[in-house]
Amino acid sequence: MNSCFHREDGSHLFPNLCMTHSPPLIIGAGPVGMAAAAFLSRHGMTPRIVDKRAEPSKNSKALAVNPRTLELFEASGITDKLLALGRKIHGTTIHRNGRIVAEVNFEELEHRFPFMLALSQAATERVLREDLAERGIEIERQLELVDSPKLAEGKAELVHVETQANESVTAPWILASDGAHSLARKSVHVPFPGDTYDRAWVLDDIPLATDFAPDRAHIKLQDDGFLFLLPVFTGEEKPGEPTLWRVLGNYPEPLAQLTECTPIGESQWNSSFHIAHRLVEAMNVGKVYFAGDAAHLHSPVGARGMNLGIEDAWVFAELVKRNELSLYHQQRWPVDNAIVQRIRTMTGFVKGESFIKRMLRNFLAPKMLHWKSVRETMLKTVSGLDHPVPLFSTESEEPPTEEKPRSRRRDRDR
Ligand SMILES: Cc1cc2nc3c(=O)[nH]c(=O)nc-3n(C[C@H](O)[C@H](O)[C@H](O)COP(=O)(O)OP(=O)(O)OC[C@H]3O[C@@H](n4cnc5c(N)ncnc54)[C@H](O)[C@@H]3O)c2cc1C
Structure with missing residues (x-):
């Protein structure tokens, strides 16, 4: 709990006049926000994590956990729990x-892990929620980030959905994992170019x-x-x-x-x-860092949506531990960009809506899949193994080379 004025039952004494210095703040307790909290807690940090929903989503949404995600969760013991549930x-x-x-x-x-693990997103989220509870991290529900003009400075405006009690929070950093319609992204006016x-x-x-x-x-x-x-x-x-x-x-x-x-x-x-392929122009603005659907959207072809977001969370937590958050954009944007572009291309073929692409897809693609290199590209894209585990070695890994980053901005948060 923070230093705000609270009654014994936890409610605010002055609900409309409440300013707190918060621990680091995660907005959104979807799979990406929870994964970030889980990784950070392994580094000895206890972030605040808030979500506007009263209950977790029960929808199946992402159906497959990929080998990269299984790798990233392995040390925490979460992988074993996922493996016990999925097929x-x-x-x-x-x-x-x-x-x-x-x-x-x-x-x-x-x-x-030479397989994809079929497990509904609701079940994956349940495992993450239970992991956080075991580690003493409580998701603060019905707390919504609302328009926050000073978000980039780490000042978030939170409102309790039912009571309308508001709280101004000052956090050392804010992880915006608040999904495709991210209000954090809108609050700091970061462009989200792409197509639908x-x-x-x-x-x-x-x-x-x-x-x-x-x-x-x-x-x-x-x-x-x-x-x-x-x-x-x-x-x-x-x-x-x-x-x-x-x-x-x-x-x-x-x-x-x-x-x-x-x-x-x-x-x-x-x-x-409606399928969109989009990526934020900057992975952070000031003290606000984007991860998951708040940062990138692409079709479910390739099963990367949730998995790529979990990798964002892993990199973010690693950089927090190393006190190197200024490298987040540089580390993450090229990787996310390469994947969004590749999945856009794959989706264009799979959907078969233009005559030429349909011909290529129907007659050429099945033959090409007999070539080892083509099969390997497809398998590595789907499995998340198309680049090394980020930040695994001390020096930065080279970003994937096939697509040039659109932005080479560094140290945006300075
Ligand atoms: C219909 C559908 C089918 C899909 N199928 C697949 C699939 O087959 N494979 C795949 O990989 N992916 C699929 N996805 C995508 C996948 O579900 C997302 O990539 C994944 O949920 C992203 O996780 P996230 O944590 O970034 O965002 P979300 O899961 O969207 O979580 C964001 C959280 O933030 C909270 N929040 C939002 N705004 C605020 C605010 N202002 N204040 C506080 N909290 C806030 C929300 O309540 C939510 O809990 C599908 C998505 C949909 C909708």
Whole structure:
């Protein structure tokens, strides 16, 4: 708790006149904010972590934890907890016109975690929440960051969603992990350039009767789009229960396209969304640092969204420990940029919405996937192993070379 005036029940004595010097502050207790708190606590730090929601989200959202995330959580013991709940996905099968046209297998990675771990984001978040609770870090819920003109100076305005009690906080740094619509990002006016697709993508999590192997991801290339299928696991499956599948596609009704599978129950979650590829121009402004969806957005092709954000959190915590936060933009922006650009390219092929790309995708891509180097690029992109573990050695790692950073700004927080 901070130094604000509180009654014994924890409520504020002067709810509209409250100024506190806070410990470091994390805005947003999604997977990225919680991962940052978990990593920081291993470095002996106890940040404040606040979230405007009364309850954690129950939506499955990101369905796969990649080998890089398993690596990063390994020392904390979180990886073992995730492994105990999830199921191994050994590869991806690509189908067209009722035939298998290509397969890639994670065993080729030659890594100690040669698989993707299928686990719903809600379950991953539960593990992180329990880890924080065990380490004495309480998520302060229903506390919302509101318009904060001096955020870049570390001054955050927080409002309790129910009571409307407000609190002005001064923190040594603020990690903005407040998601795609980040108010922190807007408060410090950092540009978030990129593009958004017109055509909505739709997903359903639904039990299916199917011959598709449940230990693989499946991509169906259609004449005018694509379908993606992956089992949804939560770690709470009961024996004999039908497998829940995520069916995702760039159609208004992906299920209507799925001729070889039969729904055998109600859809558990249905959502329609527009895909964007965006990256902040600066990974920090003054004392505000961005991580996760607040910093970058891209399509779920490649399963990087949550995983890339967790890597941001890891790098951030490492730099805090080393007292080198001034290197955060330099360390993180080139990596995030390379990945957002690569996933934009991959998504352009997979969605198959232009004639030329569709031809390349349908006829060339399956053949190219027989080349080791192409398979390796795809596997490394999906697994998160397309660059070394950041900051693992004392000297900075070289950023990926294929895309040039748009900004070479250094030491932005000076
Ligand atoms: C429909 C859908 C499907 C998806 N499918 C996939 C997938 O298949 N694979 C994949 O990798 N990714 C997927 N994603 C993306 C993935 O869910 C995100 O990348 C991931 O949640 C990012 O985590 P985060 O912690 O950065 O942000 P979030 O999970 O968005 O968490 C942000 C948190 O900040 C809180 N917050 C926001 N504003 C404030 C404020 N002003 N004050 C206080 N708290 C605030 C929110 O309540 C929330 O808890 C999907 C997302 C959606 C919506």
